[in-house]
Amino acid sequence: MANMTNLYDSSKCTACRACQVACKNWNQLPAVIEHFTGNYQTKESTDGDTYTIVKMTEYEHPVDGIQWKFAKFQCMHCLDPECMKACPRGAYSKTETGATNHDPAKCIGCQYCTNVCPFEVPKYRKREDKITKCTLCADRTAAGLKPACVTTCAPGALEYGEREDLLAKAAERVKYLQMNGFPNATIYGRTELGGLNKIYILTDSPDKFGLPVNPQPYGQVNFWQNWVQPYFGWLIPLALAGSAVSFVTTRMLANKHTAHDAEHGEGVSE
């Protein structure tokens, strides 16, 4: 069955952030109010109650002058997701239509996925002790609707469809952009990490948008899968007892702390 995905065209996005609100509206998510730190974007990344944000990056081009680049940012629904490989409880799965699905019923809030994700997208939701992230609006798409972010997008920067079709469309659009003032225009998500199930049309290189140029899986994943995962049952209590200052547990505890702070409006993302 075909992979269904979103195509995001940065040349059309105005960063109105309707997608960010529409996502909260549809997924019934509370606001997480943090203070302004000097960028319109406000949030550095996703959080336990924020599945999508719009990255806003300014830079000065030596010839073209000032540029302000926007990129919608959320779970990339990787074709070969690191989170799924890493999850000790099998909470992650790929749906038939290509979404990376996370089942909160199976999730134990261990947060390992938050560390192995090359985009650091899955986040911990303290109030439920669970991980959350973009679902590609599974309930909407199952009923024949488009994801909430796509439906609400005014300038038509988001489309929903079959991955192969969208890739073809993206290739055509990138070609046009390259000939019309954006020589560095590129597709993002076709090959990155073996392919993402969110396709981007970027008017410049990914770093101008705050996206990793060549995202890599964390090396620890293999270690985890082969060695740690089978012994998960005893590792966690051990770690909590402070026997080993492991990468996993320190990050995990830090997250629990951060999520708690964020709920009180003081939190800072990493």
Added chain:
Amino acid sequence: MTNHMIDLKNTNCALIMGSNMAENHPIGMKWLTRARLDPKRKAKIISVDPRFTRTSAIADIYCPMRSGTDIAFLGGMIKYILDNNLWHKDYVVNYTNAAFLVSNAFDFKDGLFSGYDEAKKAYKTDTWDFQYDSSGKIMEDPTLQNPRCVFQLMKKHYERYDIDTVCKITGSPKGKYLEVLKTFCATGAPDKTGCINYAMGITQHTVGSQNIKAFAIVQLLLGNIGRPGGGINALRGENNVQGATDMALLYHNLPGYIDSPSNIDAYKDLISYIRKTTPGAAKLNFTNLAEFRELVKAGIPYSGWKANTSKWIVSMLKAWWGNAAKPDNDFAYHYLPKRNDTKNYSHIAIFEAMYKGEIDGLFINGSNPVVGGPNANKEQDAMTKLKWLVSLDLWLNESAEFWSYPAWERAVKNDKVPHHTPKDIQTEVFFLPAAAVYEKEGTAAQTGRWVQYRWKGADPVGESKADLWIINEIGKRVKKLYAGSTRPEDEPIVNLTWDYDNPHDKEEPDIMKIANELCGFTPADNKPVEGFAKLMDDGSTACGCWIYCGCTTWKDGKMVYKAQNRKKDDPGGLGLFPNWAWCWPVNRRIIYNRCSVQPDGVTPWPGDDDRRLVYWDPTKPADTTKPDVLGTWAGFDVPDFIKTTGPDKPAFKDPFIMRGDGKGALFGSQMPASSYKEGPFPEHYEPLESPTGPIINKVVVNPAAKIWEPEKIGKTDQYPIVATTYRVTEHWQTGALTRNLPWLAELVPDMFVEISEELAREKSIENGGEVIISTIRGDIKALACVTKRFKPFLINGKTVHQIGMLWQFGFKGYATGDIANRLTPHIGDANSMTPEYKAFLCDIRRA
């Protein structure tokens, strides 16, 4: 908007100036994106703004411009069009007043037009007129060669606006400015159209009206008015500000843009009023309506469609005072309040009067002057002098709580700024909780004049009530207090028609009853009048607001409100959607649409076949009941023309039917009555608070602007930095309706000020750090947003910094911050008294 939102898809080029459309009217970008992707249009988007915005980010061209220099920018554009022969010749010669000869007494010298009275700070406008022949006809030179014709005078006037001079004033980089000129002026080609989209960045200046007049000249020269993809598109900021204006919640109008009377001879009775408000009637002899009707029948020269004003005012009086409005009492015209003609009653004037203790009671309906009013420190102080305040809103906004302790907290101690505590404020406050938009029903007119119905989808929260219910109840109760009074001064209330209760549910008003009155009915049978052409001035029709006449109809034994139409046919594919909602006037989607076809009335503009909206059809009858009389205007849109005006009539080539002479006004003459207070051609003047002396003429500030507070004008020695205010997409107006919504508070949680990296370095300001911004009127605190998107300007050889801040914050809601309008001045545009929020002087420092 002369055009409408969807019509943006038909454009070849959009000049977005004085608007940050992507942020403040985001849906417009849907249609501009379509125009850009449409291979037939390949539209370009131009953003002109002091700072690089989210609109600039998506535009093809971004050109910076110092706040308050729009006329210089546009004056240079007018010169460029004329110098390079880019104007649309057939259009200009036929559809504008370019060929009209101007009175020899008209002159312009040293920045002043003829007729200036230094003592009164005002113009006598009698020289701003045309030359007439012995029959009273305006003299013309269609070759446009006569040195006294409008075209030549205009050319002369803008001779001074060369590119170097313009860029010295605006601070725009020359290359970018040229790119804008080249790209937008290319729409002067007959097969191209371009639109100008503007908002408060244009109007909120001492020269706001003249800024728009400059747009009008550009668009008339390029032939861009009355055609799909063209227009001067005012992007209005509140969901029904169009409707509130139509209903004349403004002191100077009655519903439907007819004059509100004042205490002068010319308004003293109904006949005087009609003489004053009907163009061309001043010179005619008549003493009663019957005589006047005969004159109208015979035709009043240069009166245009406004020859019908008598029908509009009489029908309105009939709607308001019913049986008490009779032919023998001037239809109760004397009930209408007459303003003191020497006084101004606009927003600034209200708060100046309040400040002096002249006003006892104030109603605030869904407005928030403590945040949104100019010179907000003063406006808040003024409110303390009120005896009573009635506030209708969903939330306890800053104005409803102007008396509270947090309302008087200030960023820094400043003895010049007033301070109060609740105990010393003797104002009684009545807060009436209002229902939200989808908790009630009614219609709203959007920016393209489409009147759409909103159905009720939820119950009001708690005991909150629809405004309709609240206003109806106040009206009922006031009427009850006056019931039985025989005092003549109480007649306007005693006799006011106010029967809006729902017959089935006395507790709720019946919206259809109001719709019927508002849109017009025949008192004889209470049925709708089908269009304003059928309104009468003999009392046989009643209509609250003539421009809405035709929005109701009678079908299958009941009234139909066309605002409820939801059919989606789009003949012509131009996005007109004639059966979606209803649009005033008479469901016309693009006004002045006669201009979309060549002067012969039949031929589309060369190469522009698919954008012809209307045409003259000599083979069909205009009136189906008179099938023998052939010849009518037809097309995809409702023609903005009298249907039967064919090639045999002199007015056949006069597309601007609301103007007496039927022509687009390149020269703003004193005829018809309305004219600009500071001259027939827009001239650049600096904002009240300016970082520079005069550059293009000898006058600094708009010579006709009223200075309210001469002692409160900031100077560059103390306040060297230009400041402006604006909004972000995530918040709306004063923020009352968005800072109380957690999802929006989350997106923009704090008040911030945008500063260039250069200025930040100079002042040691860090990104995200706290700063204090001061003007002569007060100080506020904000967080710094240090950005590459603001750059210092080079003005007349000197570096001038500009900063910009959100005016959407206050001390209430989930997202709070200081009120930017504590910094802005009390001065308005010379014509409209719209405050100059957009350009003033300040200083900034680390907190």
Added chain:
Amino acid sequence: MEVTRRQFLKVTGAAAASFGLLDLGFDMTATAAAVKELRIKDVTPTPTVCPYCASGCGLVVYAEKKDGKFVKLLSVVGDPDNPINEGAACSKGSAMFNLREIYDEKGEQVINPKRVPKPLYRAAGSEKWEEKEWDWMLDEIAKRVKETRDKSFIHKEKIKLADGSEQEIIVNRTEKIASVGGSGLDNEEAYILSKMMRSLGVVYLETQARI
């Protein structure tokens, strides 16, 4: 709701599956558990128009009803039928749900606590609001209006005519009452407000169009 594989194929409109279940690690139980029931299923939306900028975007309100009575909001989104926005809504329009209801920090759906459920009165010199009944409020307001109007009313005024003579005319105005705002009102509301204010003789009448 049990989501079956058949439903999945049907709604996504995809061609017949070319991979076996195992190839993609497709786990039906996991998907079914994760996919919530569509909460607006079979709910008829009510069309309205956005209350923010004047573009006139259509919105639709989905509400839960019981025995024909409104219970709570389910969602407010762009109206797909409205030709102006074709279902789109900007960040403000997309937040319309919050105008009435919000999700609190526990994720519970509650009435927006900033909404005011009852009329409030603040007495002269007072530091606080008091809750009042509608009847009391409206009667008191009507009394203030009458008192202020009567005390300040200018019924007639002598004016100068064009020929230099004087005449007394009826001017019917009060300059002691002002009204500002109303650009958020519906037309019908704005109309009766304009009419009422003018019948009272109010000349200090302004809406946001000016500012």
